Amino acid sequence: MSEAPHGRRLAHAVVIGGSIAGMLAAAALKQHVDSVEIVEAHELPEGPEPRAGVPQAVHIHFLQTGGAEAIEALLPGSTDLLLAAGAHRIPETTDMVIYAPEGWYRRWRRATHYLITASRDLTDHIIRQQVLKDPRVTVRTRTRAVELLGTRHRITGVRVRGADGADTDLHADLVIDASGRASRTPQWLAGLGLTRLASDHIDSGLVYASRFYRAPVPTRGWPVIGVQADPRLPRPGNAGGILPVEGDRWHVSLMGAPGGQPTSDPDAFEPFARTLRHPLIADLLRHAEPLTDVRVTHSTANRRHYYERLRPWPEGLVVLGDAAAAFNPLYGHGMSVAAQGAAALREELATGPAPGLARRAQRAIARRVDTAWALAVGQDIHFPTTTGKRPTAADRLLHRYVSRLSRTATGSFHAATYLTDVLALQATPTSLITPRVLLTALAGPLRPPLDEPQLTATERGLLNQLRGTSPSCSTE
Structure with a gap:
């Protein structure tokens, strides 16, 4: 991407937060700003190790196609580096075994999208390594942002506090808040x-x-496993997933709503997995070797600040990542939306530092948030335990339509592709109400529903060995 017109550039930018969002923001800035300084409250690890202040890192993470492509555009070669370090590229839906509320999805041989699965620590490391090798980007660790400098019309920097308690004013042409759910920008x-x-x-x-x-099988080529909650059932919504990650490991997350929540008791982990709508995950875990304790988090709310609507919006300030919108991690969109937000920031910077840059960037970031927000909230509001919003008649009608389309997708390649376009953040939800998709939903599934998960002969053999039963699962 070219520099700003006529060689105009910003002199200095400050990014609050050394998270994935912060690192990707720095990647977006570095072509258009002379120097970028990242302010991080904790130390940053040298390798693919846990980073303080990221409690969600212990839960399953993956990059949707739209997110992986945004990262690749910002940091060319990142996907290859992730794969070389042991991450997995999972073709959708070819290597996905998913039990939706409407039934088992088929594993179509023609893959239309993909996921990148890895531990959060590895993904953090690869992105951080790529960003920090650029001499234009520096990091000030063990330092907290405590106040914005400037006025309601223009932000001119940020006041930071070091580990010694001393305050320093960092002046900047642009401040990016990528500090996550703990962001203080509203205050x-x-x-x-x-x-x-x-x-x-x-x-x-x-x-x-x-x-x-430790997986009981080499994980290269092993599918993603998911059992989703069904909000229509008269029971607390619970779900679970297994992702193959680096080191022949499975990363397993179980989720439960009030009245049926998992705990940190390691002896209760597999029994909880057996309470899901299908025992597949529990059966697979029975002979897998636990490598870590069970980690629990309650911070799963969808939260969004509509900065793009605020007037006046000060020049010199942009908010992205979880600081702008945080999602229920069940839907796996957080990292991908942050990446797309950073890519949107870079696109706006390419037009040059003209008046209104910050507002244009904030609006562009909001457009990247909209799809993931609609998907997460559009599902969560239908659980009886949800607070903050209840479904309207229009919400219920739309939910019934999407449910019909999802049921169609269990036996229709085209319906599955339309849905995956949106889930992969490569199309907007409005694409699901075009005449072509409406007719597909009306026609319904073209193949009969699957009674069991669709497994390959190798996968079915392993599962039956673990279960100690004769073959009973279907494959296609």
């Missing part, structure tokens, strides 16, 4: 007199419990 803006920020907080009450296992 900082209120202190500048900007008090009309609209926000949503929609919480299904979902609790996550996760651990790593």
Whole structure:
């Protein structure tokens, strides 16, 4: 991508947060800013190790196609580096065994999209390594941002506090807040007199419990396993997933809503997996070797600040990643939306530092948020435990339509592709109500429903060995 027109460039930018969102923001900035400084509250690890301040790292993470492509555009070669380090490229839906509320999805031989699966620590490391090798990017660790500098019309920097308690003013042409769910920007803006920020907080009450296992099989080519919750059932919504990650490991997360939440008790992990709508995950775990304790988190609410609507919006400030919108991790969109937001920032920077840059960037980031927000909230509001919003008649009608399309997708390649286009963040939800998709949903599935997960002969043999039963699962 070319530099700003006529060689115009910003001199200095400050990024709050050394998260994936912060690193990708720095990647977006470095072509258009003379120097970028990342302010991080903790130390950053040298390798693919846990980073302090990221409690969600212990739960399953993956990059959707749209997110992986955004990272590749910002940091060319990142996908190859991830794969060389042991990450997996999972073709959708070819290597996915998913039990949706409407039934088992088929594993179509023609893959239309893909996932990149790896531990969060590895993904963090590869991105961080790529960004920090650029001499234009520096990091100030063990330093917290405590206040924005400037006025309600223009932000001129940020005040930071070091480990010794001393404050320093960092002046900048552009400040990017990528500090995650703990962002203080709403309070900082209120202190500048900007008090009309609209926000949503929609919480299904979902609790996550996760651990790593040594897989009882080489994981290269092993599918993603998922058993989804069904909000129509008169029971707490619970779900689970197994991702193959580096080191021949399985990363396993189990989720439960109020009244049926998992705990950190390691002896209760597999029994909880057996309470899901199908015992597939529990059966696979029975002979896998636990490598870690069970880690639990309750921070799974969908929360969004509508910065793009706030007037006036100060020049010199942009918010992205979880600081702008955080999602229920069940849907696996957080990293991908952050990547697409950073790519949107870079596109706006390419037009040059003209007046209104920050507002244009904020609106562009919001457009990248919209699809994932609609998907997460559009599902969560239908669970009876959800607070913050209840479904309207229009919401219920749309949910019934999407459910019909999902049921169609269990036996229709075209319906499955339309849905995956949206889930992969490569199409908007409105694409699902075009005449072509409406006719597909009306026609219904072209193949009969599957009674069991669709497994290859090798996968079925392993599962039956673990179960100690004769073959009973279908394959196609």
